[in-house]
Amino acid sequence: MNQPSTAPCMQHPQEELLRSERIPHIWCSGCGIGTVFSCVLAAIRKTGLPLDDVAMVSGIGCTGRMAGYIKVDSYHTTHGRAIPFATGLKLARPQGAVLVASGDGDLIAIGGNHFIHAARRNIDMTVICVNNLNYGMTGGQQAPSTPFGAKTTTSPTGSPEEPFDFCQLAAACGAVYVSRWTSIHIRRLTESLTRAILKPGFSFVEVLAACPTAFGRRNRMRAALDMIKFFHERSVIKNNIDPREAPLDFEGPLLVGDFIDRDRPTFSDNYALVHSGQLGEWPDLERQKHTSGQ
Amino acid sequence: MASKAVLTGTHFMNGDEACAEGALAAGCRFFAGYPITPATEVAERMSRRLPQVGGMYIQMEDEIASMAALLGASWGGKKAMTSTSGPGFSLMMENLGLGIITETPCVVCNVQRGGPSTGLPTLVGQADMMQARWGSHGHYEIIALCPSSPQEMFDFTIRAFNLSERFRLPVLVMADEVVGHMNERVLIPEEGAIEVVERKRPTCAPGQFLPYRPEADGVAPMACFGDGYRIHVTGLTHGENGYPAMEDRAQERMVNSLVNKIKMNRDAIISYETEYLDDAEVVLVAYGISVRSARRALRMGRDRGLRLGLVKLNTVWPFPEEFIRGLAGRVRALIMPEINLGQMVLELERCAGGRCPVRLVGHAGGSIIRPGVILSAVEDIRKEAV
Ligand SMILES: Cc1ncc(C[n+]2csc(CCOP(=O)(O)OP(=O)(O)O)c2C)c(N)n1
Ligand code: SF4
Ligand SMILES: [Mg+2]
Secondary structure: OOOOOOOHHHOOOOHHHEOHHHOOOOOOOOOOHHHHHHHHHHHHHHHOOOHHHEEEEEOOOOHHHHHHHEOOEEEEOOOOOHHHHHHHHHHHOOOOEEEEEEEHHHHHHHOHHHHHHHHHHOOOEEEEEEEOOOEOOOOOEOOOOOOOOOOEOOEOOOOOOOOOOHHHHHHHHOOOEEEEEEOOOHHHHHHHHHHHHHOOOEEEEEEEOOOOOOOHHHOOOOOHHHHHHHHHHHEEEOOOOOHHHOOOOOOOOEEEEEEEEOOOOOHHHHHHHHOOOOOOOOOOOOHHHHOOOO | OOOOOOOOEEEEEEHHHHHHHHHHHOOEEEEEEOOOOOOHHHHHHHHHHHHHHOOEEEEOOOHHHHHHHHHHHHHOOOEEEEEEOHHHHHHHHHHHHHHHHOOOOEEEEEEEEEOOOOOEEEEEOOOOHHHHHHOOOOOOOOEEEOOOOHHHHHHHHHHHHHHHHHHOOEEEEEEEHHHHHOEEEEEEOOHHHOOOOOOOOOOOOHHHOOOOOOOOOOOOOOOOOOOOOOOEEEOOOEOOOOOEOOOHHHHHHHHHHHHHHHHOOHHHHOOEEEEOOOOOOEEEEEEOOHHHHHHHHHHHHHHOOOOEEEEEEOEEEOOOHHHHHHHHOOOOEEEEEEOOOOOHHHHHHHHHOOOOOEEEEEOOOOOOOOHHHHHHHHHHHHHHOO
């Protein structure tokens, strides 16, 4: 063609997956969500799935805004309810890949009940949690992820509560894929996400990320780089270990890695099985005979 | 041959079961719910029937999740419903609002029992009528139908689906415990004789599609997951392109559009039936199970020479404002029997606008309104209104 082509550097590498007309985005400079978002886009590309068959569902929060910038069918629902919405979406259109993007509060505080049940049912979806240790969007309140003693606007002298360990929770509830990374583990996170998206069943990827605006500045990590440095200095990769051996600990080594990758029939597999008329009578189901491919 | 989804024939079933059959006949293929008396039979029947017709039933962890799953399934291209009663209806209010702002078709059946709170789980009430109208926060319009028999549980559930698909919003079937649990004859027509409406889908190229631009009928076509339009759907105030728009002008446009699509189509939505209005002096205006009490009172009254009439409200929201206004100018009084201490009667009073006296015959719940009590109210008002 005669026309000079657009300089490659002027285009975002994930242009095809971005609603560019919505940029600039709302995230603060130094916020970890943007990095995670890029990894999600890269992972979707790596799966090779047709983009019309990928959907993102989110709840409310800074993390939840991912759904507004990704150019696939995307649903920005109510606070905490992304998972049940995604459950309906997935069951109604099983051929589509469904991703859920959630903040720690969205997913585990208000949405905690939905999280444990979707993992138990093994609904085929990929849940990505940006854990920034607090409620970013509402200005930095205490969350179920806030470390004991950390300061937030609603725990000004330090949080009196013990936090949840999300990976242990996901594993205990039956998730088939569980990993934890930080926003500095770009390559490994992208690989994990790719596997998680392609994995049938409930996959969970937790990403520790900086929220300098709301959390960092109350906890001696005022600059965006402070948390990144912290992740860099403390994180230790341990793959294929039981999440119970990798408790999220900010005082010692910060254990990250691909913890769990196992197979279990999904809700849809089991739904088909129970309606096939081939299942025995409980408690003598003889299930192994009938589950194919496991 | 009729498909198994439509059980053509004459049946003897309760209202909850008829509701489930109506949903299947309307094309419902997804049900998410949580057990609650007196609505459980709807879920039970759906759990058995949906797999037979290639649909899916899922029992969620609560009614918040049920309502969220309905919306997801609807965007996944399926017709979806849930059933519940007071406590669950309260939990659904959050995502009912999401359904309204995102313009998502689905059906919620509330088999009303006595409240507040856990109230009277096994006994009748009609006290969620204002919650149906205003229960979720913000300003919006809603459609609610009130069946008065198992047959109407079947018919009105079909209509609820058709209205929800046509106008793109959650539609409420406001039933009650007596209608839900009573067994009566239900006639299910041939499949071909049942009108079934499907949502409009976009036909333009993806780049040209504005997911929230209404067409002449006030309703925008709906692009579902996988249709290739790759749209964004948000519970935030949004523009016609579906993107968040945090300003008063966008709010004005969006809320008006949600309200207008119902207001401009109200003649197509509102449904009522009248009995003996020609010579009526006093008119009973009733909905749901209270129609049956009112009809009995009307017959008893007519036998005694009282010139009574009946208005049976098939839809309660939107309220038939203009019709009531006209009626109030022609009769001596309006009486509304309802199983609460005054809800829809407020609307009746507002629409009558002082043209005639309006009276409530109500109680707090637990039983139907006795026809004799309605008749005494008629006698009283006739004395007053001379
Ligand atoms: C029912 C309800 N309660 C409260 C809120 C207010 N709210 C919005 S976002 C949020 C917390 C977000 O925190 P998190 O999920 O961790 O996301 P982040 O912003 O940190 O990414 C809260 C409490 C809401 N939107 N809805
Ligand atoms: S408040 Fe925190 S989480 Fe939200 S955009 Fe700013 S830095 Fe990110
Ligand atoms: Mg957070």
